[in-house]
Amino acid sequence: MSNSDAVKKLKMPRIVVRRTVLRYQRLRLQDEFPKAGHQFTLTPPAVVKAVREIIRQKPEKSTRKMVNDVCIFHRLVETIASEKLYLYYYQMQKTAFLTEKYQLFRKKKAKHLIGGTQAIFKPFLHFLMMKYWLLRLTKMPEGLYGKLPKFRFIDGCPREIMGRSSAKTPACRDRLFFGRNRAVIRADSGKFENYI
Structure with missing residues (x-):
């Protein structure tokens, strides 16, 4: 009616x-x-x-x-x-995301994460490099050189977290918004290539 x-x-x-x-x-x-x-x-x-x-x-x-x-x-x-x-709304979230205050917070958070990542992984990477050089000093067959690990974790981290290369990857979002501990847990699982 x-x-x-x-x-x-x-x-x-x-x-x-x-x-x-x-x-x-x-x-x-x-x-x-x-x-x-x-x-x-x-x-x-x-x-x-x-x-x-x-x-x-x-x-x-x-x-x-x-x-x-x-x-x-x-x-x-x-x-x-x-x-x-x-x-x-998404528009409101995007507006807040683009403010100067939020960008400064993001940079500060990224510096904190980079510092924590380097502090945690520096001894581990030092151990890996020592192991690598010990293997190099001992005479190995030529075919095994290609199987040695190639880590560029510390060099690759700042670019991704600061958004200069591929900051839209899920790994960088997790590291940026969910804190250092979660990134450390994921990196400890051995999947370094996903975070580099």
């Missing part, structure tokens, strides 16, 4: 019918809204839970398309996402 049909059957003003229909579509909980006066935004737990579930299932979906699934206002979805769930 359209709003005009409801106006004819109920014999009520068109604006009253429209406000009532919108109030019902907004939250499907008519009793929680005041009948007169200033209309305030309510976010009951049932609606917050529904919005959270839709965002969890399809995070790439826009809020305007979520409205059709939840049957509430577009603005209310944004309010719930920002004030209740503390989620923000």
Whole structure:
């Protein structure tokens, strides 16, 4: 039934019918809204839970398309996402990412990570190089020289973390945003080529 049909059957003003229909579509909980006066935004737990579930299932979906699934206002979805769930748009995240303050923080974090990585791996790399030179000094068959490890970890780290070569790789993102310990654990697993 359209709003005009409801106006004819109920014999009520068109604006009253429209406000009532919108109030019902907004939250499907008519009793929680005041009948007169200033209309305030309510976010009951049932609606917050529904919005959270839709965002969890399809995070790439826009809020305007979520409205059709939840049957509430577009603005209310944004309010719930920002004030209740503390989620923000990609555009807002990108704006924060491009600020000078964030860039300085990123450089400071990268310097800290580089220092920690060098402090941890310097003795290990020294041990490897000593082992390498001992093998070189002893007479080995020519075919084994190609199988010796070639590590360029300390030289390769700063370029990647500072974003000058391939900072979009998952390894650099992990090292940049999840701290030094996680990078050390992954590097200790022996997969050096993924982080160089």
